[in-house]
Amino acid sequence: YRAVDLIRRKRDGQPLEPDEIAWMVRAHETGAATDYHWAAMLMAILWRGMNPTETAALTRAMIDSGSVLTWDDLDAPPIDKHSTGGVGDKTSLILGPIAAACGVPVPMVSGRGLGHTGGTLDKLEAIPGVRVALSTEEFRRLVRRHRLALIGQTDEIAPADRWMYALRDATATVESIPLITASILSKKFAEGIDGLVLDVKTGDGAFMATLEDSRALAESLIVSGRALGKRVVALVTRMDQPLGRQVGNAHEVAEAIACLKGDGPNDLTDLSLELAAEMICLGGVEPNLDSARRRAQGALEDGSALEVFRRVIADQGGDPRVIDQPEAILPRPRGHVLIAADPSTLPATGGFVAAIACRRLALAIMRLGAGRALTTDRIDHAVGLELFKKVGDPVAPGEPLARLDHTLEPNDPRLVHAHRELTACWSFAPLPIPNPPSLIVTRL
Numbered sequence: 001y002r003a004v005d006l007i008r009r010k011r012d013g014q015p016l017e018p019d020e021i022a023w024m025v026r027a028h029e030t031g032a033a034t035d036y037h038w039a040a041m042l043m044a045i046l047w048r049g050m051n052p053t054e055t056a057a058l059t060r061a062m063i064d065s066g067s068v069l070t071w072d073d074l075d076a077p078p079i080d081k082h083s084t085g086g087v088g089d090k091t092s093l094i095l096g097p098i099a100a101a102c103g104v105p106v107p108m109v110s111g112r113g114l115g116h117t118g119g120t121l122d123k124l125e126a127i128p129g130v131r132v133a134l135s136t137e138e139f140r141r142l143v144r145r146h147r148l149a150l151i152g153q154t155d156e157i158a159p160a161d162r163w164m165y166a167l168r169d170a171t172a173t174v175e176s177i178p179l180i181t182a183s184i185l186s187k188k189f190a191e192g193i194d195g196l197v198l199d200v201k202t203g204d205g206a207f208m209a210t211l212e213d214s215r216a217l218a219e220s221l222i223v224s225g226r227a228l229g230k231r232v233v234a235l236v237t238r239m240d241q242p243l244g245r246q247v248g249n250a251h252e253v254a255e256a257i258a259c260l261k262g263d264g265p266n267d268l269t270d271l272s273l274e275l276a277a278e279m280i281c282l283g284g285v286e287p288n289l290d291s292a293r294r295r296a297q298g299a300l301e302d303g304s305a306l307e308v309f310r311r312v313i314a315d316q317g318g319d320p321r322v323i324d325q326p327e328a329i330l331p332r333p334r335g336h337v338l339i340a341a342d343p344s345t346l347p348a349t350g351g352f353v354a355a356i357a358c359r360r361l362a363l364a365i366m367r368l369g370a371g372r373a374l375t376t377d378r379i380d381h382a383v384g385l386e387l388f389k390k391v392g393d394p395v396a397p398g399e400p401l402a403r404l405d406h407t408l409e410p411n412d413p414r415l416v417h418a419h420r421e422l423t424a425c426w427s428f429a430p431l432p433i434p435n436p437p438s439l440i441v442t443r444l
């Protein structure tokens with residue numbers, strides 16, 4: 001093949017054959033398809049799309065650019081979960097231990113936060129001592145011992161995704177459903193899992209803001225995943241306000257631990273249990289969702305999920321006392337600022353939270369160190385926000401909406417800016433919303 005011929009075909013809207021796609025990915029390694037060929041190909045794919053066969057072939061080629069872990073010595077098929085990312089989404093830290101406690105091996109390879117979204121690895125690293133860069137051997141050992149380990153990308157996991165994502169980022173071609181599908185699935189399937197539960201977020205705080213796009217991404221992930229012989233389920237869930245009440249790295253670890261102790265907020269607990277139940281079902285540990293839900297609930301109630309988390313943290317080098325005394329062990333902020341309603345937006349007699357601008361909220365605390373604008377930025381794990389008021393909650397004039405925890409000097413101008421930004425995130429209505437939409441929009 002020649003790269004230019006394949007680009008021309010895609011440019012003209014004709015589908016590529018699986019062999020051609022596989023060649024094009026391999027050719028990036030050999031130099032027969034350079035970055036400029038791929039830049040053009042990515043733009044052609046963005047405009048022309050890919051059919052499910054092409055998307056599955058691209059996923060396969062990206063998986064084959066590295067190596068795939070094998071798990072023949074486990075007592076049940078390994079299953080993982082992927083979320084397309086959001087604000088306050090710490091479900092991995094909760095459902096991983098739940099699924100593992102229920103007998104499902106979870107070899108979880110996670111990512112870092114970028115822009116307004118957080119990442120599981122950054123959250124875990126808020127726990128002093130935790131290592132996420134484990135060797136493959138160590139990863140295997142931990143998954144065998146605890147049925148759970150949480151690590152970062154390695155050089156062998158879908159290396160084609162790394163150069164391709166960098167090119168997409170530089171050529172404005174990230175927003176393509178087939179490219180997103182192949183990127184997500186290649187990294188997850190290289191873990192050697194049998195099944196995958198997808199949490200596709202929708203709303204202002206999600207990667208895909210509209211329900212139509214989120215549903216299309218969920219469908220694409222399901223079709224391509226199944227074409228590659230995997231068991232795949234997707235939930236489309238709302239991300240139009242933060243999940244739970246804590247946003248920030250140490251903050252989210254503390255909330256995940258509270259949730260594992262049965263003290264979590266309802267939205268976070270319910271979603272974590274539902275996703276864990278899907279994993280338990282996919283893993284064949286329980287025959288149906290109802291029994292899987294009961295089993296997941298049981299692992300929360302009897303403390304077995306919490307124990308799994310404690311042991312995994314300890315074996316990954318973290319301080320296990322974080323489970324019993326999170327405030328004493330997790331990094332602490334230097335000061336805090338309360339956020340109250342802007343009197344010009346709240347009715348004089350009080351009102352109800354109508355919406356929370358989730359992306360804007362996350363960007364405001366990202367700029368104080370809770371997240372990264374660039375992949376090279378360092379995280380300040382102590383920075384975060386506790387929300388006192390979520391959508392539907394009543395608010396009296398002057399009542400605090402949230403507490404911003406920071407590590408700046410009290411007179412730092414960035415604090416004034418963050419305060420203004422955060423205040424603007426809440427909007428109010430005189431009456432409560434009649435039928436608040438459910439967190440889980442649909443299941444595919």
Ligand code: URA
Nearest residue numbers: 174179180181183184
């Ligand atoms: N997440 C990924 O891993 N890849 C994408 O392309 C988009 C989101």
